[in-house]
Amino acid sequence: MLWVGGAIGAGALLTACGGADDEEPTGSATGDSAKPRKGGTLRVGALGRAGAITRDPHGTQANESDYLILSLIYDTLTVPGTKPNIEPRLAASWKASDDLKTWRFTIAKGAKFHDGSAVTAEDIVFSLKRLRATPAGASRLPGIQEKNISAEGTDTVVLVSDYANAELPLLARLTTFVIPKGTTDKDIAKAPGTGPFKLDWFRGGNARLVRNDDWYGGDVYLDAIEVKIFESPQAMASALLADQIDVASNVGAVAARTAESRKDIQTVRRPNDMAMPIVMRTADGPFADAKVREALRLAVDREAMVKQVLSGYGTVANDILGTGDPAYDKSLPQRTRDLDKARELLKEAGFDTSKTYELYTTEDISGLAESATLFATQVREAGVKVKVVKQESGTFWDKTWLKGDLYTTYWGTNDSVVFFASKTMVSDSGQNEAGWKNETFDTAYEEAIGTAGAVERTALLKQLQRIEYDSSGYLLWGMADGIDLAGSAVHGLPTLPGYGRVQLEQAWLAR
Amino acid sequence: MVEKARPTRAPVRLLARTGLVVVKRAVLLAVLLALVFGTVELLPGDAATAISERGESAADTEERRRLLGLDQPVLERFWDWMSGLPTGDLGTSARGEKVTDLLSTAFPNTLLLGGLALLLTALLSTVLGCWAALRPGGRVDRAVSGSATAVLALPEFVVAVALVLTLSLWTGWLPAVTIADADGTPASWEMLILPALALTIPQVGWNVRIVRAALADEARAPYVETAVLDGLPPHRVLTHHVLPGALPTITAGLATSTGMLLGGAVVVETIFNYPGVGSVLASAVTDRDSPVIAGVTALSGAVMSGVLLLADLVRDLTAGARR
Numbered sequence: 012m013l014w015v016g017g018a019i020g021a022g023a024l025l026t027a028c029g030g031a032d033d034e035e036p037t038g039s040a041t042g043d044s045a046k047p048r049k050g051g052t053l054r055v056g057a058l059g060r061a062g063a064i065t066r067d068p069h070g071t072q073a074n075e076s077d078y079l080i081l082s083l084i085y086d087t088l089t090v091p092g093t094k095p096n097i098e099p100r101l102a103a104s105w106k107a108s109d110d111l112k113t114w115r116f117t118i119a120k121g122a123k124f125h126d127g128s129a130v131t132a133e134d135i136v137f138s139l140k141r142l143r144a145t146p147a148g149a150s151r152l153p154g155i156q157e158k159n160i161s162a163e164g165t166d167t168v169v170l171v172s173d174y175a176n177a178e179l180p181l182l183a184r185l186t187t188f189v190i191p192k193g194t195t196d197k198d199i200a201k202a203p204g205t206g207p208f209k210l211d212w213f214r215g216g217n218a219r220l221v222r223n224d225d226w227y228g229g230d231v232y233l234d235a236i237e238v239k240i241f242e243s244p245q246a247m248a249s250a251l252l253a254d255q256i257d258v259a260s261n262v263g264a265v266a267a268r269t270a271e272s273r274k275d276i277q278t279v280r281r282p283n284d285m286a287m288p289i290v291m292r293t294a295d296g297p298f299a300d301a302k303v304r305e306a307l308r309l310a311v312d313r314e315a316m317v318k319q320v321l322s323g324y325g326t327v328a329n330d331i332l333g334t335g336d337p338a339y340d341k342s343l344p345q346r347t348r349d350l351d352k353a354r355e356l357l358k359e360a361g362f363d364t365s366k367t368y369e370l371y372t373t374e375d376i377s378g379l380a381e382s383a384t385l386f387a388t389q390v391r392e393a394g395v396k397v398k399v400v401k402q403e404s405g406t407f408w409d410k411t412w413l414k415g416d417l418y419t420t421y422w423g424t425n426d427s428v429v430f431f432a433s434k435t436m437v438s439d440s441g442q443n444e445a446g447w448k449n450e451t452f453d454t455a456y457e458e459a460i461g462t463a464g465a466v467e468r469t470a471l472l473k474q475l476q477r478i479e480y481d482s483s484g485y486l487l488w489g490m491a492d493g494i495d496l497a498g499s500a501v502h503g504l505p506t507l508p509g510y511g512r513v514q515l516e517q518a519w520l521a522r
Numbered sequence: 523m524v525e526k527a528r529p530t531r532a533p534v535r536l537l538a539r540t541g542l543v544v545v546k547r548a549v550l551l552a553v554l555l556a557l558v559f560g561t562v563e564l565l566p567g568d569a570a571t572a573i574s575e576r577g578e579s580a581a582d583t584e585e586r587r588r589l590l591g592l593d594q595p596v597l598e599r600f601w602d603w604m605s606g607l608p609t610g611d612l613g614t615s616a617r618g619e620k621v622t623d624l625l626s627t628a629f630p631n632t633l634l635l636g637g638l639a640l641l642l643t644a645l646l647s648t649v650l651g652c653w654a655a656l657r658p659g660g661r662v663d664r665a666v667s668g669s670a671t672a673v674l675a676l677p678e679f680v681v682a683v684a685l686v687l688t689l690s691l692w693t694g695w696l697p698a699v700t701i702a703d704a705d706g707t708p709a710s711w712e713m714l715i716l717p718a719l720a721l722t723i724p725q726v727g728w729n730v731r732i733v734r735a736a737l738a739d740e741a742r743a744p745y746v747e748t749a750v751l752d753g754l755p756p757h758r759v760l761t762h763h764v765l766p767g768a769l770p771t772i773t774a775g776l777a778t779s780t781g782m783l784l785g786g787a788v789v790v791e792t793i794f795n796y797p798g799v800g801s802v803l804a805s806a807v808t809d810r811d812s813p814v815i816a817g818v819t820a821l822s823g824a825v826m827s828g829v830l831l832l833a834d835l836v837r838d839l840t841a842g843a844r845r
Contacts, residue, residue, distance in 0.1 A: 060805030061628060061797070062814050065617040071573045073617075073809075146582040146589070147575045196618075214706045215627055215797055239701050242804075246699050246795040253690050253698035405567035405810065434576075441579055 047503060051520035052235040055079065056247040056256040059240040064216045066200040068188035069142045075261060076240040080218045082513045083236060084125075085188035085204035086228075088116055088135070088168075089180050091511040096337060096426045097180050100228065101130065101189055101205060102168075111175035111463055116183070118166045121227040124191055125203035125210075132162035137192040139168070150441070151186045153433070175461035177468065178429050185510055207231045207516035216240030232503070232519035244377070251276065251496050257520070258504065259496040260512060263377050264322040267494045277497045282326060283335035284493030284508035286422045287382050289370070293484040294446030296416040297368060301482045306356035308486050309349045310393035311386060317489040320382045324492045330483070331476050332435070333428035334490050335508060338469050340476045353393040367396040371418035373407045378491065383419050386488075413444055420444055423509045425490065428472055432456045436483060445484020452478045536838070540831070547827040551820065552604070558819050559600040562812045568592055569616035572809040590616060603813055607820065613813030615806070621817040624802055627706030629821050632791070632798035634707075636783045638714060639721035643783075644776055646726045651733025651772075652760055658738065667734060674727030678786040682720035682793040689716060699795040706797065717794040721786050725779045732775035736768035743767060770837040777833035784822055 059074030068085050072078045089105075092098030099105075102116035122130040142148055143157045152170075159171035172179060190202040200213070207228060208220035220236045239256055241247035248266035251259040252273065259266065270276045291298035291307065298304055313327040328334055329345050357364065372383035380401055387397040402411060411418050424430055434440055437456050438448040455478060459471040479485070493508050500522040505514040570586040578586075587593050591602070603613050612621035654666040690698040700713040708714055740746065741764050749763045750756075788800035799818055806814035 060808070061801040062615065062624060062803070062805030062811060063617060063809060064619055064624065067618060070617060071575055073573070146586045147578055149582060150575060150578055212704045214704055215702055217702050217797075219704065241699075241795050242792050242801045243795070246793060249686055249691065249698040250701070250795065253694070255697055255699060255701055403566070404808065405565060405572060409567040409571060442576055 045502065045521070047230075047232045047517075047519040048521055049232050049519070050234050051232075051522065052237060053233050053258065053501065053515070053518055053520060054237045054239060054256040055258045055260055055515070056239045056241050056250055056262075057260045058242070058244065058247065059216050060242060061216055061240070064240075066213070067196075068190060068199075068202075068204075069138075069145050069186070071147060074216065074240070076216055076238055078510065079260065079513045079515075080210075080213070080220070080238050081188060082206070082510070083208040083220050083238075083515065084206045084210050085190065086122075086206045087185060087187045087189075088183040089187075090514065091184055091426065091507050091509070093507065094337060096335070097184065101135070102180075102183070105180050107177070107179070107463065109463075111177050111461060112172050114170045114172070114179050115163065116168045116170070118168070119227050122205055123225055123227065124205055125223060126191075127225075128191065130189065130205055131165050131192070132168050133165075134192045135168045135189050136160055136162045137194075138189045139170075139187060141190075141194075142186060142188075151182075153182060177460050177463060178427065178433075181427060181430070208236055211235070226516075228516065231516050233515075236515060248496065251498070254498065257498045257501050261493055262496050263494055264324040264491070265377065266496060267324060268322050270496050275499045277499060277501070279495040279497060279504050279506065280324060281493035281495070281506050281508045281512060283425045283490050284423070285376065285491040286328070286332055286334070286425050286487055287320075287376070287379055287489075287491065288330075288332065288420060288422075288485045288487040289383075289386060290415070290418050290420050290444045291484045291486060292416045292445050293482075294448070297362070297366075298416055298484070300360040300362070302356045302360035303362050304482075304484065304486070306353040306360070306362070306393065307390060307395065308346055309353040309356070310390040310395065311486060311488050312348045312389050313346075313488045315389070316382060316385055319385055320378045321489065321491050324494055325489050326492075328487045328489045329480065330485055330487045331428070331479055332422065332431035332485060332487055333425060334487075335426035336428045336472075338428060338472045340473050340480075342473075343476065343480050350393050357394065362395075364394045364396070367398050368417055369400050370397050371400050371402055371407065371411045371415050373402055373404050373419070375404050375407075376421055379419050379421060382488070413442065413446075425508060428476060429456070429460060432475060432479070433460070436479065447484045449478060449482065452483075536835075540835070543831055543834070544827075547831070551823045551827065554823055555604065555816050555819060556600055558816050559596055559603075559812050562810050562815060563596050565810055567810060569810045569812070572811075573616050599812070603816060612817035612820070615814050616809050616811045621813050624814060625799060625817055625821065627702075628797060628799045628802050629818075631702075631707060631796065632784070632787055632800065633825065635714065635717055635721065635791075635796060635798060636780070636787055638718045639725065639783050640776065640780060642718060642722040643725040643729055643779055646722065647729035647733050647776075648765075648772065650726070650730045651737060652765065654730070654734050655737040655741070655764070656756055656760060658741075663734075666730060670727045670730040670734075672727070673723055674731070676724055676727070678720055678724055678789045679793060681723050682717070682790050685716050685720055686793070700797065701795070702797040708797070713794075713796075717790050717796050720790045720794070721783055724786070725783060728782075729772075729775050729779060733768070733772050736771035736775075737764050739771075740764045740767040766840065769840045773833045773836045773840075777830055780829045781826060784826070 057076035057079045059076035063073040065072055065077055068081045086101040088102040089097050090100045101119055101122055103119040105114055105116045107114050118130055139160045140157050143152050154172040154174055154176055155170050161169050163169050194202045207223055207226045209223050211219040211221050217240055218238045222231050222234055244262045244266055247259045247262050250256045267278050291304045293299055308330055317325045317327055370383050370387060372380045374380050383399045387399050390397055435442050435444050436447055438453050455471060455475045459475055462468045462471060500520050502521055503517040503519050505511055569590055570583050570592055574583045574586055615621055650666050654663040686698050689696050696715055697713045700708045703709045746763050749759045787798055791798045791800035803818045
């Protein structure tokens with residue numbers, strides 16, 4: 012359903028590891044200076060449902076396990092990074108025309124498929140066109156028509172966007188997997204990739220991958236990675252505690268709390284992983300008045316939400332989506348709880364406090380329904396009566412999403428302010444969750460994505476965030492950390508949020 | 523004349539009756555599959571919306587619908603799917619994987635786990651039931667019957683979690699979860715122990731009570747009393763006179779357990795990450811993936827029918843032998 016993924020641009024957020032106290036365990040999963048050791052097989056558990064398995068790199072991957080396997084075998088043009096939030100991968104460099112419409116990506120030197128053949132611009136064009144032709148193509152390569160994907164010589168791919176778009180390299184992360192030209196749908200599972208690992212076997216969602224010694228992207232330390240599919244985070248945590256796997260990827264806060272007492276288990280916190288905002292409909296209904304929305308933003312106790320809903324594994328947020336963006340505006344005053352002000356605003360707006368309002372939520376991700384319940388309790392203190400209605404996932408996305416007056420949503424790509432603006436806040440955006448229409452915001456957005464200069468762009472993005480902060484339909488109380496658990500021998504794990512966690516090519520084992 | 527004809531006619535009659543039952547069950551299964559398609563249709567959303575990504579336009583989702591054939595009427599889709607069934611074609615999942623591929627290792631894995639649990643249930647409940655029946659009202663009888671009731675009330679997931687904690691995480695004796703190998707089966711046989719036990723324990727509770735009751739009934743039969751009066755030792759009376767008479771009831775009880783074992787497998791497989799059909803089914807329902815749901819239903823239905831048929835035959839044969 013949801014395309015989660017992304018990266019952050021905050022190097023300062025490199026996480027601390029270890030348990031409840033500050034004492035480091037025997038090693039550190041991330042950011043340590045020890046010299047990497049070559050060899051060993053890393054056993055990684057990742058979430059996935061057996062019935063939702065897909066082998067197609069351009070298919071709809073609901074399983075984190077499938078996506079992990081695919082991204083170790085196949086390379087995308089760019090990948091999420093720490094700072095900046097885009098790093099080169101199969102595309103070594105890129106350059107835009109002055110109008111920011113035509114983008115040229117140059118292929119990395121020495122890039123080869125696992126069968127030994129060199130990667131050409133034709134292969135990339137074929138892959139991007141294949142991606143574009145899927146039903147998800149228009150949202151994965153926004154603004155790029157199929158006919159506007161072409162090769163220039165053997166090592167350059169040209170993409171022409173329908174509109175000026177400074178964010179194109181960012182959009183080329185995550186889904187632009189490259190396969191050899193002419194691969195048929197029937198042979199898709201056998202298509203060789205260009206990535207740091209080669210497929211040894213795949214069966215029922217589990218796979219074994221072996222090192223690609225010819226990888227153009229640098230040294231890979233592990234001999235092999237075994238990916239194990241887990242239906243539930245609980246089972247995955249059990250497997251880690253029983254030493255049946257070395258890494259439990261994205262296992263969540265509950266498991267981390269369970270593992271706190273184990274000194275031989277490292278907790279890797281990846282900040283800005285998941286946003287779970289509350290959507291208040293702005294177009295019509297009881298929350299259409301900006302004062303009412305402001306009142307709710309002042310009625311919520313953010314600290315308590317982070318502490319209780321996320322077990323403390325998260326940070327307080329300030330109603331702006333895209334918290335991991337290097338351009339995220341930290342100078343805006345942090346909203347804190349002010350019940351008096353909230354009551355006053357509600358009164359001014361003539362809000363009917365005798366009525367009970369329904370807040371729709373699902374159990375799609377851990378903590379979401381809990382956030383709704385706690386929110387309802389908190390705003391009651393400001394005199395707003397909210398009843399939480401839990402919906403089955405299918406019903407929610409069909410009936411409530413984009414339509415409801417008050418509901419919870421969630422997003423996994425949190426390293427770009429513009430990403431959210433384009434997807435959910437510009438007046439005519441396809442996923443305008445709150446039905447928000449604001450002409451000043453639209454203008455600011457268009458100017459921002461049409462501006463190449465870093466300084467001007469940052470100023471425009473600040474303006475954009477200010478408007479969002481004041482009047483959008485979102486109440487973003489906090490950001491959940493992504494949490495991986497790892498055995499003590501594991502080093503070099505990524506600390507990026509979202510799908511940045513799949514970058515295991517730097518991982519190594521001290522044993 | 524009549525006496526002589528019996529040996530040749532009986533198998534023929536048995537075969538005819540078996541054939542009739544098979545046909546009846548097949549029709550029942552077809553009705554069940556039609557119900558599956560109909561029910562999925564009634565659920566909110568469909569496979570196209572379930573697998574669509576955020577940001578897709580209504581037209582994109584409509585395109586998915588067309589690619590998945592969901593724009594066809596449900597009857598037509600059902601008929602398409604059914605017509606592939608005789609050739610072993612179970613259709614394609616919403617994400618483009620062959621249903622037979624999704625089930626080719628998962629279903630045998632579930633059968634292995636369920637079969638093992640059934641075998642354990644049969645052994646344990648018969649042995650415990652007989653032990654309790656040896657001295658009705660005695661200490662053993664009270665202990666076995668009492669704990670059977672307690673165990674019967676335990677849901678599988680409670681048993682499963684307790685087993686993981688005690689036999690794996692605290693002691694390290696057994697693997698906590700099942701991890702599949704390159705051939706799709708559990709990597710070691712030890713991984714089967716905990717899930718099999720988690721399925722067996724609640725079912726033993728149920729079946730011990732049936733065995734115990736069936737033995738008590740049978741013990742009141744005149745020929746058993748005769749055997750006792752003849753001075754035969756109690757265990758001989760039990761194994762040679764009481765138990766054979768109680769077999770039809772015990773078999774029927776175990777046959778009922780088969781259904782519950784398959785149902786319980788969904789829960790147990792999740793907790794132990796067992797690579798079986800339970801997780802495939804659960805995710806297929808979430809995705810409104812009719813071909814996958816129907817595939818699982820068809821296979822489980824066939825197995826259930828087979829087991830029930832076998833139980834009927836055993837009952838007929840044992841009952842016939844005693845008549």
